[in-house]
Amino acid sequence: MEIRDLEVHFQLRSNALARLVGGGGETVKAVDGVNITLRKGEVLGLVGESGSGKTTLGRTLLGLVRPSSGQILYGNQDIARLRQNKMRKLRQRLQMVFQDPHAALNPAMDVRAALGHPLRIQGLVRNKAEERARVVEALERVGLTPAEQFLDKLPSELSGGQKQRAVIARAIICGPELLVADEPISMLDMSVRAKILELMLELRRDLDLTYVYITHDLATAKFFCDRVAIMYLGRVVEIGPTEEIFADPKHPYTQALLAAVPDPDPERRIPRELPRGEIPDAAAPPHGCSFHPRCPFAFEPCGWEARDLQALFERRWTERGEEVFAREEHLVEGLSDLPSGQETVRLPVPSGRNASELKSLLDDARAEAPDDPLWRGVEDIDVEDGQVTLRFRAGIDPELRTVGGVDVACHLHDPDLKPPENAGY
Numbered sequence: 247m248e249i250r251d252l253e254v255h256f257q258l259r260s261n262a263l264a265r266l267v268g269g270g271g272e273t274v275k276a277v278d279g280v281n282i283t284l285r286k287g288e289v290l291g292l293v294g295e296s297g298s299g300k301t302t303l304g305r306t307l308l309g310l311v312r313p314s315s316g317q318i319l320y321g322n323q324d325i326a327r328l329r330q331n332k333m334r335k336l337r338q339r340l341q342m343v344f345q346d347p348h349a350a351l352n353p354a355m356d357v358r359a360a361l362g363h364p365l366r367i368q369g370l371v372r373n374k375a376e377e378r379a380r381v382v383e384a385l386e387r388v389g390l391t392p393a394e395q396f397l398d399k400l401p402s403e404l405s406g407g408q409k410q411r412a413v414i415a416r417a418i419i420c421g422p423e424l425l426v427a428d429e430p431i432s433m434l435d436m437s438v439r440a441k442i443l444e445l446m447l448e449l450r451r452d453l454d455l456t457y458v459y460i461t462h463d464l465a466t467a468k469f470f471c472d473r474v475a476i477m478y479l480g481r482v483v484e485i486g487p488t489e490e491i492f493a494d495p496k497h498p499y500t501q502a503l504l505a506a507v508p509d510p511d512p513e514r515r516i517p518r519e520l521p522r523g524e525i526p527d528a529a530a531p532p533h534g535c536s537f538h539p540r541c542p543f544a545f546e547p548c549g550w551e552a553r554d555l556q557a558l559f560e561r562r563w564t565e566r567g568e569e570v571f572a573r574e575e576h577l578v579e580g581l582s583d584l585p586s587g588q589e590t591v592r593l594p595v596p597s598g599r600n601a602s603e604l605k606s607l608l609d610d611a612r613a614e615a616p617d618d619p620l621w622r623g624v625e626d627i628d629v630e631d632g633q634v635t636l637r638f639r640a641g642i643d644p645e646l647r648t649v650g651g652v653d654v655a656c657h658l659h660d661p662d663l664k665p666p667e668n669a670g671y
């Protein structure tokens with residue numbers, strides 16, 4: 247499967263006030279320019295924090311979500327443009343295993359009906375006897391044996407692990423080629439998680455399956471995947487063989503995710519956190535590299551903008567306390583209203599104060615932390631016409647480039663852009 251320049255944008259409905267003043271709704275770029283070649287027989291992991299676009303990408307590959315642009319080439323068809331009737335036929339070959347096996351099964355349908363349903367829809371059986379035989383075969387494959395004992399069971403009579411096995415049986419019953427498994431074990435008991443992954447590996451071998459495995463859990467991705475794509479705000483920031491990604495992660499986001507994986511050895515276990523800040527609002531992603539506000543190694547070209555300056559002052563006040571906050575807050579209160587994504591911004595001077603006071607505050611803050619990545623990204627601070635003008639260095643969108651055995655989208659690995667000596671990565 248070839249995924250080319252895939253974009254999935256969701257238009258959020260605007261609120262009443264925004265409509266009144268003529269503003270449209272915001273757009274979330276859930277998938278924002280993804281290129282991946284899925285190889286036959288591999289397990290590809292899509293890994294990232296909540297909101298990074300993993301589920302949307304997985305669902306789009308199966309034709310369950312219409313992309314805004316791009317291609318999903320499968321055989322000689324483009325799933326991105328396929329009509330409903332052709333998609334229905336193709337669905338036999340492309341299946342999904344969902345996170346919640348309880349929700350995936352109709353509580354009123356016994357196992358036999360639930361598994362037989364796709365066979366009937368796809369016209370793959372001629373009569374009840376054939377259907378029963380196929381259902382029994384699928385149940386045996388997923389370890390629900392003796393199959394006869396499970397045929398009449400309702401989902402409520404199955405354990406969590408058994409339910410997920412039944413869901414997997416339903417996914418493989420039509421003979422698929424590709425399975426998208428969205429957090430297939432995260433809602434199961436610890437004791438059955440490894441067994442379900444082992445079952446899936448067994449099925450891959452026996453049935454020649456290809457998997458896309460969606461997870462935020464790097465530990466299972468390490469065990470289960472041949473390749474891993476790390477996603478952040480709709481983009482793939484690093485992709486490569488699992489072994490290489492784990493041995494030598496290149497993107498600071500991958501490094502942070504890996505550092506946050508708890509070490510099973512209690513002697514070596516140290517509390518580690520993801521880098522500062524939360525995952526940003528997907529409707530207003532940061533300028534340049536979306537990870538730059540949280541990146542410990544960000545430097546000049548990473549895409550600095552007004553809201554980064556606001557975040558810098560917020561950190562400063564958290565560190566320095568009430569008194570500094572009371573003194574400075576009023577002077578920089580206009581920061582929160584500044585447009586994002588612009589390289590030149592004019593900071594409004596509050597009434598009763600003057601531009602040189604605001605400039606000196608910025609100069610002082612800069613002099614105190616000249617190596618803060620934000621200040622390295624500020625070209626100059628001037629007073630013009632009674633306003634303070636701040637010019638950021640031009641931000642560049644990082645593209646995936648091959649570094650060693652992986653592809654990574656990070657300026658630290660661009661030989662034309664020189665990260666500072668003390669970048670420390």
Ligand SMILES: Nc1ncnc2c1ncn2[C@@H]1O[C@H](COP(=O)(O)OP(=O)(O)OP(=O)(O)O)[C@@H](O)[C@H]1O
Binds near residue numbers: 257274302462
């Ligand atoms: N139908 C929708 N309408 C509007 N926004 C959506 C829709 N589906 C997803 N989104 C948004 O798209 C972004 C990506 O969501 P998605 O569920 O694909 O991420 P994810 O990485 O799978 O997260 P999670 O692990 O929480 O499921 C999020 O910001 C989400 O709010």
